Amino acid sequence: MWETVRAEAEREAQLRPMLRRYFDAAVLNHETLGDAFASLLAAELVRSDGTLPDFSEEFSAVTRQRGLDVGAAADIARISSSNPACPNALTAFLSFRGVLAVQFHRIAHAYWTAGEKTFAVLLQNWCAKSYNVDIHPAARIGKGLFVDHAMGIVIGETAVVEDDVSIWHGVTLGSTFAEAGDRHPKVRRGATLAANATILGNIEIGEGAVIAAGSLVRMSIPAGMIAAGVPAKVIKPVSGTYAAITAPSK
Incomplete structure (x- = not known):
């Protein structure tokens, strides 16, 4: 799945050179799907509240430790293959709020189960502000989800x-x-x-x-x-x- 997303990002960057920096930062500069999602979600937190630090490295570590990229790949595959409104896997990764909110939940759930419940609930609320999706970090969520519109x-x-x-x-x-x-x-x-x-x-x-x-x-x-x-x-x-x-x- 990650190779598919990278190939689509490279194609779009060639079609629109002015967006090269965007696709590099969001996709092409990352080695794994988990790292890219960690960076994307951490950047959203910084945009939403300038007092927050960059959690991208920490989120990447959590994603690797918990194998969260497996669920992420399954979610992208489901949306991009089944939803006629989603042109490709790259679009699902970058802009489908249902996909993004579920990955945010996976990270928050990891902190919840590790005992950092306060931080997990903070992540829940920051996610709700950004994506208008409110999932308690203790909830157990599967993979291959089709979360459309999501609002x-x-x-x-x-x-x-x-x-x-x-x-x-x-x-x-x-x-x-x-x-x-x-x-x-x-x-x-x-x-x-x-x-x-x-x-x-x-x-x-x-x-x-x-x-x-x-x-x-x-x-x-x-x-x-x-x-x-x-x-x-x-x-x-x-x-x-x-x-x-x-x-x-x-």
Whole structure:
């Protein structure tokens, strides 16, 4: 994946020589995908608050230690191969806020699990300011995610999002305030959460299930079923695939 991103960056730099410095700084001067993401996210922090130091080397070290570039590569591959609005892997890496916010979460989660909870929550809030995506650093997030548009997504502390899940803008994985401890949803592999879906409580969205746009979900949804409405009800099995997220690879 990194070789693909580098090749695309070099091609764009040749097409637009005035952007050579930009592509060098963002992509071509870095040896690995993890290093490039670390630099990109650290630069965003400096832009957002001039009092913050450059965390790029520290983020690079965390990324290498935790193998975070594996998840990053899977996220880029999913978006760039499945989203017709994404022309290539370079675009996913540089400008898709869903991809960027998820990588920011991976770094924050690493600090959280290492015991630096205050710093992890600071990273969470800085990420929310930059990308309008608020994922608690304790939440467990898989790889190969399709996080489209991403604006307004909120994912709570004890939520779990497994591999290959698709999430649109405005989705909330929250609590009901009636539960303590483990109080957020568990979204299983390959599920789809459409725009502005609100899913509350320690419930399960089954593998391959679909939550329709604008739905309010307060009960577990079985695998392979579509739920819709306020409150949401299971309406029918999922049949076939969704054209918006099954475009052929470019």
